[in-house]
Amino acid sequence: MTKFVNPGLMPTNRRNILRGGALAGAAAFAAAMPAKANTTPRRMPVPTLRAPAPHVVQVQAEAIAAATPADLSGLERVRQVLVDPPFAPIHEQVAAGAPKIVEIEMITEERLMVVDEDTGASIWALTFNGSVPGPLIIVHQDDYVELTLRNPVESMMEHNIDFHAATGALGGGGLTHIYPGEETVLRWKATKAGCFTYHCAPGGAMIPYHVCHGMNGAIMVLPRDGLKDGAGNPLRYDSIAYMGEQDYYLPKDANGDFIQYATAGEDYADSLDAMRTLTPTHSVFNGAVGALTGETALRFDVGETVLMVHNSCNMDSRPHLIGGHGEYVWETSFDVAPLTSMETWFVRGGSAVAAMYTFEQPGVYAYVNHNLIIAALLGATAHFVVDGPWDNTLMEQVVAPRAIET
Numbered sequence: 001m002t003k004f005v006n007p008g009l010m011p012t013n014r015r016n017i018l019r020g021g022a023l024a025g026a027a028a029f030a031a032a033m034p035a036k037a038n039t040t041p042r043r044m045p046v047p048t049l050r051a052p053a054p055h056v057v058q059v060q061a062e063a064i065a066a067a068t069p070a071d072l073s074g075l076e077r078v079r080q081v082l083v084d085p086p087f088a089p090i091h092e093q094v095a096a097g098a099p100k101i102v103e104i105e106m107i108t109e110e111r112l113m114v115v116d117e118d119t120g121a122s123i124w125a126l127t128f129n130g131s132v133p134g135p136l137i138i139v140h141q142d143d144y145v146e147l148t149l150r151n152p153v154e155s156m157m158e159h160n161i162d163f164h165a166a167t168g169a170l171g172g173g174g175l176t177h178i179y180p181g182e183e184t185v186l187r188w189k190a191t192k193a194g195c196f197t198y199h200c201a202p203g204g205a206m207i208p209y210h211v212c213h214g215m216n217g218a219i220m221v222l223p224r225d226g227l228k229d230g231a232g233n234p235l236r237y238d239s240i241a242y243m244g245e246q247d248y249y250l251p252k253d254a255n256g257d258f259i260q261y262a263t264a265g266e267d268y269a270d271s272l273d274a275m276r277t278l279t280p281t282h283s284v285f286n287g288a289v290g291a292l293t294g295e296t297a298l299r300f301d302v303g304e305t306v307l308m309v310h311n312s313c314n315m316d317s318r319p320h321l322i323g324g325h326g327e328y329v330w331e332t333s334f335d336v337a338p339l340t341s342m343e344t345w346f347v348r349g350g351s352a353v354a355a356m357y358t359f360e361q362p363g364v365y366a367y368v369n370h371n372l373i374i375a376a377l378l379g380a381t382a383h384f385v386v387d388g389p390w391d392n393t394l395m396e397q398v399v400a401p402r403a404i405e406t
């Protein structure tokens, strides 16, 4: 296997980056190393998206050094304990009191994950807190998010985080590059209300590589007075279903079998070749085929109102709830009136969307990407199992299937 980015699979660290005379950023690292490592001729050149030029970094550093210190001493601090998807952290739908500093912690964890049990497809996933997608964060508009980001010493790679909800420094990506064994703290003000994606963005080809290895998630920034319909009436939910749609590009060997790799990063060159096809081998909800079906399907009751938060960091998606609807859909921002009575809505690649629905019938609902090839063949299907009484006025099987009389 070609070991292009990480010859000998040495963990990336600040020391070996600097020894290569390169800027922080894995694309620059890759560019500094190929003569020794690239034992197999590459079919395509290394992509040209690069780390910022030194003078740009210097200008930003000088501006930050000259900035007036922010006095947030009067703000209350609260800690939000993040939880694994598809669940949401404990939160209030309407903010109590003044804006707060919301402290959160995330670990950049590199871990081997099974993508499809039927084929044995697996990936050394790059994750926030060990899950794909990363955990859902929930704050209110004008709160401050204060993230402690840690990269375990066992990691192979540099990581960072770009919050689409944040303003400046590449969404925080420019201020959060951490190597194995490092941590950083970033605070930013949530000025925009809506659902937003976040993702790792180390630089160059490493950006899609990390994103397509699972390193993305969503933050929901609620209006301080909660969600509203187009007439300004309050809208409240009983529960949240948080789903991340993840496209994977898993390399195959000459026999068409998925290749197993020994450690994170070993698949780098093969993955870039697979990604250049723009044809995912899998596109799944919450990390793996069937992660939200069967025993792990989401469960609700008739009359329950669920807010479906759908993150799609890389590919466009068109979610549809088979047997139900998007009663209220915020495709863009919570500042605008929600779309209503939607059959299928749209998630722009690189964003997260919220859709609200109150279940009226029991049974199984399939939440799918209504590119049905992606749903049925690549994996993007989740199941909602709903309990409660059946309403014959909404639907009734008047005649069960029977032979046609001749």
Ligand SMILES: [Cu+2]
Residues within 6 Å of the ligand: 108, 126, 158, 159, 160, 200, 201, 202, 210, 215
């Ligand atoms: Cu990363």
